[in-house]
Amino acid sequence: MITFTFFLIIGAALLLSLFLLARGTARADGAARALVDAKQALQALQGELLPPGLVERIFTKHDFNFVTSSTPRHVQVLFMAERKKVAVCWAQQVHAGVLRLMNFHVGQARFYTQLSLATEIKLAMNFAALLLACRIMQVALYVGGPYAVPGMIERTVGTAGRLCEASEKALAFLEPSQGDELSKGSARDSAVM
Numbered sequence: 001m002i003t004f005t006f007f008l009i010i011g012a013a014l015l016l017s018l019f020l021l022a023r024g025t026a027r028a029d030g031a032a033r034a035l036v037d038a039k040q041a042l043q044a045l046q047g048e049l050l051p052p053g054l055v056e057r058i059f060t061k062h063d064f065n066f067v068t069s070s071t072p073r074h075v076q077v078l079f080m081a082e083r084k085k086v087a088v089c090w091a092q093q094v095h096a097g098v099l100r101l102m103n104f105h106v107g108q109a110r111f112y113t114q115l116s117l118a119t120e121i122k123l124a125m126n127f128a129a130l131l132l133a134c135r136i137m138q139v140a141l142y143v144g145g146p147y148a149v150p151g152m153i154e155r156t157v158g159t160a161g162r163l164c165e166a167s168e169k170a171l172a173f174l175e176p177s178q179g180d181e182l183s184k185g186s187a188r189d190s191a192v193m
Helices: 002-049 052-059 062-070 073-111 117-144 150-170 178-192
Strands: none
Touching: 002 073, 002 150, 052 073, 052 150, 062 073, 073 117, 073 150, 117 150
């Protein structure tokens, strides 16, 4: 009976240690997921939402001028309604991407040993100002349409671009280094020979 109790205690201790080990791995996966989410948010902002060509195309008046000069009134109304939806949707996606980046920075700020209090405060103020500007821009686009606030759109896109650059520097360690690419290339070359 004593032997059975001894093995039962050892089994319970092993199960407990496995549980604690698995729980620690889940936290590491969560941290990795946060890094991947931040990288995806950054790529979506830089590559899909903030390129000058896209922003210019959404908010250009050339299409508006063409439609108002050569189409019936109901087509003009439809065009404005659809362009407004596109502009508001774009502003919502920019806001969501900035929010994802901000959440990453807030969650990871404690791990940056070189980050000073002044830098943290400046970054927090920039994120807060950008999120507020995105909300104001959404409301202005919803109320006034895509051509109501061109100056605000330019400033918001510029600020978002600067924050993307700061985030890109913070996430630079996720990019493969040139040494890694060279070693992969030399391994590939030796495999071919």
